[in-house]
Amino acid sequence: MLCLSLATGCAGSLPEGARPNPEGTADLPLPTPGAGETAAGDNAAPPRPQLPLSGATVVVDPGHNGGNAEAASEINKQVPAGPEKKACDTVGASTGDGYPEHEFNWDLSLRVRDRLAAEGATVVLTRPDNKGVGPCVNERAQIGNDAEADVAISIHADGGPASGRGFHVIAPGEVAGYTEPILEPSRILAEDLRDEFVEVQPHADYLADEGLDFRTDLGGLNMSTVPKVFLEVGNMRNSTDAANLTDPDWRDEAAEAITAGLSRYLLRD
Template sequence: MRTKTALPGKAPRIAPLVAAAVLALSACTAVSGGGTPDPSAAPAPSASDGSDATADERGSGAGDEATESTGPLAGTTVVIDPGHNGGNADASEEISELVEAGHGRKACDTVGAETADGYSEHAFNWDVSKRLRDSLEDEGAEVVLTREDNEGVGPCITERAAIGNEAGADAAISVHADGGPSSGRGFHIIRPGELDGYTDDIAEPSRRLALDVRSAFEEGTGQQRADYIAEDGLDARTDLGGLNLSDVPKVFLEAGNMSNSADAADLADPEWRQKAAESVAEGIGRFLREGEEKEG
């Protein structure tokens, strides 16, 4: 059983990338016909994806003076992990490197999915993650992002998980959009299954986090639960290093299927992405408030 330890002082709001530019591993999938999507396969993004290459300065921690947070989530720390990265497509050798994922060795990352119109998953992940950060900070939470922009490579799953662990996060979420069969619609939440020596201490709180995020996301966006993968919008997996290596409650959001035209229209809509971010923030907030009530 591993114990979460919070860092002294105020956690940085955007975690620095390591100089070696280690890389990320995602649950996101590419179209694989009508079968179960393959997490390791995804198309390269188009250059016309409209990605935001410059980090929003809010929450960067650069030059900020330590101030006491106020709001219902004051005193909590949330780690947001925007899946993939904009430079991954040009770093095939790096992202194909095998890393220890808690269940064996696996490719370090994938490029991610994209819509038929070329809107890339990494751009979606980055945009929603920044909006989610802002919503959580408005509620008083300390927020840490695992990458600082959308033009780099990585970081790897080992570093992404370590950022949450070192921050002593009360909750962590990895933001993604799926790339399943074009006939499939909907969102799902991935939580860690029980893996002895890895997730046995976080499986139950992660399950509660998944339930809270699922409910809030469904209510806030009107998005249906996935009809092509998972069960009732929930999936427990033990093959994802980002979950297996976490010492803190963590889930993956697959916000919709980029290969489906109806889902893609939502994912590419900035207003929908704002609703998605606010809904996820509400779900995380419910989880954190419920934890405080139990401790009290």
């Protein structure tokens, strides 16, 4: 049974076809089927085929949150982010028309969650809605660590120069004592995600090398013990990208590409 929750796992149940015997009496023997008859077990539904991502746990982290703008003191507090401390969180970017990044991140994350779940993955979101504050960057990483996730992705949209457009994937750089165990798997994850996402969006033309960027200053990566990347889906301040980000049909295409990239990584031999 699939459990999509930020909290505990799912409750157990009796095996299919099992019948409790509360009185403790012995069951009567079943008659042997005669010619032309079918045993009861022969009518049972066939077992469900295993879905491609069954057994995989994915943490999807929608960047920022809807209440951050009204909680300056809370999101500005310093928290562990690797060798140094950083602000708990930030407000995020927005398009020229005022569409906020936190809302985009939440919407796209739900679309990704649904597609991953349909493929059999257990999906954990780092926040339950778009009305709260935070969580802090170290807490977002810890959610993935506690879930012992096979992979984690933080979904964002950039606030770059208005003349630049495109996406980039941020992978952890080497931070002694922090990121060494996840460097190689995170790099592979970043490449798989990039190679799928380029089908719906060009590489960023204002930073990063062929759609990849390696950073050592992000607490969400530095504090992670599981393979993790950030995806900057597009530039909210660019008119072409903004038109895509505000289009629900395009967000569906983006969710499909993200799911394909994560699946490509998870299904590697």
